Structures are given as C-alpha cells and as structure tokens.
Amino acid sequence: MSTISDDPLYRDPSLAQFYDTANRWGPDFDFCMRLAEGANSALDLGCGTGELTAALAATRNVTGVDPAAAMLDIARTRPAGDKVEWVEGDARTVRLGKKYDLIVLTGHAFQVFLTEEDQRSTLATIAAHLSPTGRFVFDTRNPGFRGERDVRHGRVRQLEHAELGAIEASDKSHYDEATGILSYENGYRVLSPGEHFAGRSKILYTPRDKLARMISDAGLTVDAWYGDWEGNPFHAQSREIIPVGRLA
Ligand SMILES: C[S@@+](CC[C@H](N)C(=O)[O-])C[C@H]1O[C@@H](n2cnc3c(N)ncnc32)[C@H](O)[C@@H]1O
Incomplete structure (x- = not known):
C-alpha cells in the first residue's frame, strides 16, 4: 500500500x-x-x-x-x-x-x-x-475523454489569492496510456513579491x-x-x- x-x-x-x-x-x-x-x-x-x-x-x-x-x-x-x-x-x-x-x-x-x-x-x-x-x-x-488531459497540459491561469493577491497557476502533465497514470506538476507564482512554489503528483484514470x-x-x-x-x-x-x- x-x-x-x-x-x-x-x-x-x-x-x-x-x-x-x-x-x-x-x-x-x-x-x-x-x-x-x-x-x-x-x-x-x-x-x-x-x-x-x-x-x-x-x-x-x-x-x-x-x-x-x-x-x-x-x-x-x-x-x-x-x-x-x-x-x-x-x-x-x-x-x-x-x-x-x-x-x-x-x-x-x-x-x-x-x-x-x-x-x-x-x-x-x-x-x-x-x-x-x-x-x-x-x-x-x-x-475515454481526451480533452481533459490535453487541457491540463501547459495551461496557465491568472488567479486571485485571498491573502497573496495575484498569482499565476500553471499545470504540466504527462499521461501514460499503458498504465493510465497522469504525472503532473502544479506551479504557483505569486506575482508580488515574486515567489514560486511547485509540486508534483500522480493520478490514476x-x-x-x-x-x-x-x-x-x-x-x-x-x-x-x-x-x-x-x-x-x-x-x-x-x-x-x-x-x-x-x-x-
Ligand atoms: C484533489 S483533492 C480533493 C479535495 C476535496 N475533496 C475537494 O473536492 O476539493 C484530493 C484529496 O485527497 C486526499 N488524499 C490523498 N490520499 C488520501 C487517502 N489515502 N485517503 C483519503 N484522502 C486522501 C488529499 O490529501 C487531498 O486532500
């Protein structure tokens, strides 16, 4: 486990x-x-x-x-x-x-x-x-729905964090057809003062x-x-x- x-x-x-x-x-x-x-x-x-x-x-x-x-x-x-x-x-x-x-x-x-x-x-x-x-x-x-995996990859969104203000959220992903596992990285850039946070994870389809x-x-x-x-x-x-x- x-x-x-x-x-x-x-x-x-x-x-x-x-x-x-x-x-x-x-x-x-x-x-x-x-x-x-x-x-x-x-x-x-x-x-x-x-x-x-x-x-x-x-x-x-x-x-x-x-x-x-x-x-x-x-x-x-x-x-x-x-x-x-x-x-x-x-x-x-x-x-x-x-x-x-x-x-x-x-x-x-x-x-x-x-x-x-x-x-x-x-x-x-x-x-x-x-x-x-x-x-x-x-x-x-x-x-069976290809769109989701394609939309996630390379997506960048401008968002507003309640305390940190404007942030840029980005997704990168890779889908392995053989295992059904999508490996992805979520990145968050706080625009002021310019900090960047990122973490990787996996999900199964x-x-x-x-x-x-x-x-x-x-x-x-x-x-x-x-x-x-x-x-x-x-x-x-x-x-x-x-x-x-x-x-x-
Ligand atoms: C994508 S989030 C979904 C959170 C919430 N259900 C929602 O709709 O916003 C996935 C959640 O699953 C939790 N998780 C990971 N492993 C888990 C486990 N073994 N048992 C229960 N939850 C788990 C994570 O900590 C995370 O909070």
Whole structure:
C-alpha cells in the first residue's frame, strides 16, 4: 500500500495554501448538496480543505477524513468548520464505527489511489460506512475523454489569492496510456513579491467497466452513472465517470 508522504500538493502547507484559489465551488458541490437533501449524516472521504464538508455540516452530522494535516488545518478554520468532525486518516483503512446516509469523494479524490488494491480498499471503506438506505457518489475522470488531459497540459491561469493577491497557476502533465497514470506538476507564482512554489503528483484514470466490477465486488450497486456534474448520463466520451449508488 502506497502512502501520500510523497504528495507535496496536499502535505506541504506552502502548496496547500493555493488549493482553494485553484479549485472553487462548482457544479460538483451543487450536485452533492442536492443529493444530501434528506440525509441526516454525511462522510466526506479525501475532504481536503473542506469547503463542501463544511457546507454539508450546516444541517447534518458530518465527518471529513483526509491524511493531509496541511489541508485539514485550512478546513478547521473555515466558517462552520467547527461543526465538522475532522479526522486525519486514510480512506483506504479508516473505520469510524458509524454509518452515514451519504458518502462523497469529490475533486477526483478517487484518482489519488494509484493501484487497484488501493481503489478496492477505498470502496470497502465506503461499503463499511453506508447506512442501509445510504448513498455514495464520487467522480473520476474518464480515460475515454481526451480533452481533459490535453487541457491540463501547459495551461496557465491568472488567479486571485485571498491573502497573496495575484498569482499565476500553471499545470504540466504527462499521461501514460499503458498504465493510465497522469504525472503532473502544479506551479504557483505569486506575482508580488515574486515567489514560486511547485509540486508534483500522480493520478490514476480507470475505465468505467473496470470501475463497475470493483464497485460490485465491494458489495455496492450503482443506480445511475453520470458523465458530468450537470447530470448528463455517462457515455464513452463523457468528461467524467460519476457513479451514484448504495449497498447492494
Ligand atoms: C484533489 S483533492 C480533493 C479535495 C476535496 N475533496 C475537494 O473536492 O476539493 C484530493 C484529496 O485527497 C486526499 N488524499 C490523498 N490520499 C488520501 C487517502 N489515502 N485517503 C483519503 N484522502 C486522501 C488529499 O490529501 C487531498 O486532500
């Protein structure tokens, strides 16, 4: 089992501080908020800086799990962060002794698991924590959609950091068709006083059919496969693979 110890984007506070600027509230979080209607409890695995986690906690009991202390440090200080139970833990192995009405992994957190063994362990964690009527949802980029990988490579974005002001965020990436692993580097240049931060990481792309087998093997079943967070059905060239399911 690999660890996240070599993943500076989340572990290193000087890189984690850019996460919220580069990753804003979007249709993924709107989708999860709608799915959470009627749920009394939610578990956010790989919750990161906890923007969705804290929003879910406004009206229900919520636990956020992430192994990166630097991400959780940001999560704890956000408004409503005190309503969440934050757990520094690993989605592959954590056992909380509770069941939840909704389990989410957003921001493509499922793709940080680079081996089938790690993916299966994470799906087992979902199964172990779902209430009998509970539902799960997560997103993983579709290897059948070329656009995402091409868009990421060489992309430069001008962004505004809440404390540091204007920054330039850059992505470089290389996709290995044979393994489905995308190696990438995220760079952040603070324009004044001109500091540069960069970190490398890897994510795994998994075909839908393989994912479907692993989900089924974990004792879970999928009610709907979406191809984007706007709620369109999955098809071979969809941007995303988004299963919404429950215990089989
Ligand atoms: C791309 S971020 C997504 C964060 C958040 N879910 C969001 O939507 O913004 C991926 C997160 O997965 C976390 N992660 C990495 N390894 C993990 C593991 N073994 N178990 C749980 N989370 C993990 C990282 O620390 C990081 O916070």
